[in-house]
Amino acid sequence: MHDVAAAAGVSQATVSLVLNSASGSRFSEETRKKVRDAVNRLGYRTNAHAKTLREGVAGMIGFIGDTVATTPFAGAIIEGAQQRAWEDGLLLLTVNTGGDKELEAASLDTMLSYKVAGVVYAGMYHRRLDVPEALTGVRSVVLNSQDRAGRVASVAPDEVKGGYSAARRLLDAGHRRIALINIESLESELPAAVGRYEGYRKALDEAGLELDPDLVRFGTGGEEDGYKYAMELMTSGNPPTAIFCANDRGAWGAYQAVSDLRLSIPGDVSIVGFDNQATLAPFLRPGLTTFELPFVAMGRRAVELILQDAEPDGRVELMDCPLIERNSVTHPKEMP
Template sequence: MSRAGNRTGPTMHDVAAAAGVSQATVSLVLNDASGTRFSEETRHRVQDAARQLGYRTNAHAKVLRDGVAGMIGFVGDFVATAPFAGKIIEGAQGRAWEAGLLLLTVNTGGDKALEKSSLETMLSYKVAGVVYAGMYHRVLEVPEALGEVPAVVLNSRDRSGRLPSIAPDEELGGYTATRRLLDAGHRRIAMINIGIPDDDALPAAAGRRNGYLRALADAGVGPDPRLQRNGEGEVAGGYANTLELMALDEPPTAVFCANDRTAWGAYQALDSLGLGVPDDVSVVGFDNQETLAPNLRPGLTTLELPFVEMGRRAVELVLAGSGAAGSGAAGSGAAGPRAGGPRTELLECPLIERQSVAPPNKPRNRKPEKRRKP
């Protein structure tokens, strides 16, 4: 036999020596054994040593020991084609890989037959669990089959309340965006939403609006219904609503747009009126869409959806046995749809500062006259 054929690669003993821990600790850390407690420093030492040595866990042994394959299923509707898909999958895949597992990803395109078939195939392969993801934050009808394995709903919520969910903290995001404008000195702050906030299926629209209203209330600013507009989250809606807002007798000095595409439309409308951002009107968006927000002129101050962190956290809950088939672990966010059931963990959306916010300019005593179509 050739020399190359005798190579077995680094062993668990080698990882233990490099990390300065016992072989048992390496085994427990790399296999994410339940009921064990290690400091983050120890966990990182073991993972770094394994990565540097090129150590691979024995997938066959894991199946024999645990009765599950070395894979976690990831099923989404339009996730793989959405602008933010890369980050949400990156987070989930990275966390799965740290646990020695592969992420088996299926994009169904909203096809329920494909979704059912995909889930049945994943379950037949005895995946360790399933992450069920939505393209945007909404309430979903979750397949009954997910009750057979540890499962987590990602970027959406389970209408039945059976499964735990991971979602952005929309209300805190709306509050942070509005607070940023208030801190800059604005009091006439408009909001252009991404849908009808009273629609129970759209927690993103409701949460961002509630955060906006709460920030105004905390600052002692009474809400003006004329400054609140509902759109569809597209450029055209941002454009049309901004024109209407700026035609008011007392136009806003700032606009909170509930997504970045709406903000792009607002930029175009303000430019068509001969108004500048932020000299005449400040604008804050939501999403931090990488192909858009940094490339507007000036760059758009916006809230970032924490997709990498959400993907990682969803896999962590699957590994911990969350879901109807697991322990039903509760998270640290708002309560889920069913009282006493699994909860929705809400992750903070950080503010990304660019150049679209400034103190309010002196009010203009004329209505804008110049209007050009985008």
């Protein structure tokens, strides 16, 4: 900047003031042109560190994830966060800890030494987690999870509404016997499992249907369980006309079971998934109707909470999982 000032024949302060044009038309057009020309001629680029040193806060946001980057379907969460940050000219300083608490603490420390404007603390799957202590005093947001202590603002998918909408989609198509192949036993308190189940029950209840325990199964979330339970359900005396699989991998297993039974989807049984797994759901035959986890939107929202003026409180913000309509749902056979 000194060089620019020298080249333009003005003082360093003038260059700074012209470039940041804060003081409106304080300088003559002539002077401003001289400065701009010198800047271009020298290819001057401001030193962000000097600026930060002066201003106290960097144009960067820290992003800490356990394994977000390697979780196939969650990379989008970084994408969303970065997009939103860039809209305000900020960059993302990212770290994947892989769950290593020591690395987490150390890298967080380094981030703070870089005076990041805030920290996004992302979980690879929706759960209740404990936020590292070092985050107190720093503006931060928990992403795709919830702060167990309820102190830090959190952004997570609305699992209940997702489960509700899934069941609702099938009810609206005319189904009355709707099975659920859930992700995991409810004892785990996995919000995805608990929430989607709750939404499913709510939708059935609203439709005046009794919950049939025979139609609800709990697996591990793997496709083997999807296969096993779909097989059981479809070979039982009173099979369902539709299955809501609480994750796409389970749905894949269900597809295989239905195929092995020489039945067709959606002719013999409608299937709704959850997750909209990009490498799976669109490629199944028929394409799987499912719900998308709003990774991009959540990433955006988390950064937005950091950028906003007001200090965010410990609220949990739940975001809608949009329905991705494909071809695995139709009316049940009995329906006219």
